Amino acid sequence: MAKKTFETALRQLEEIVKEMESGELTLEQSVKKYETGIAQTRFCLDILDKTEKKISLLTLDAEGNPKESSFETE
Numbered sequence: 001m002a003k004k005t006f007e008t009a010l011r012q013l014e015e016i017v018k019e020m021e022s023g024e025l026t027l028e029q030s031v032k033k034y035e036t037g038i039a040q041t042r043f044c045l046d047i048l049d050k051t052e053k054k055i056s057l058l059t060l061d062a063e064g065n066p067k068e069s070s071f072e073t074e
Contacts, residue, residue, distance in 0.1 A: 006047045009040045016040070 002008075016037045020030055061067040 004043070006044055009043045009047075013037055013040045013044070 016033050019025060020033055020037075025033060
C-alpha cells in the first residue's frame with residue numbers, strides 16, 4: 001500500500017465533494033463520505049501545521065551573512 005500523502009488526501013477530498021454534490025448518494029453513504037472527508041481534512045491540516053513549523057526564512061544580515069528567522073503568517 002502506498003504511503004498516504006497530502007496530495008492523495010486532497011484528491012480524495014475533491015472526489016468526496018463531487019460525489020456529495022452529485023445528489024446520487026443515499027443518506028447513509030453521504031454520512032460515511034462526510035466522515036471520511038473529515039478524516040482527510042484533519043490529515044491535511046496536520047501536515048500543513050507540521051510543514052509551517054518547519055519553514056523558516058533565510059535572509060541576509062547587514063554583513064551579508066545568512067540569517068534564519070521563523071516563518072510568520074499574516
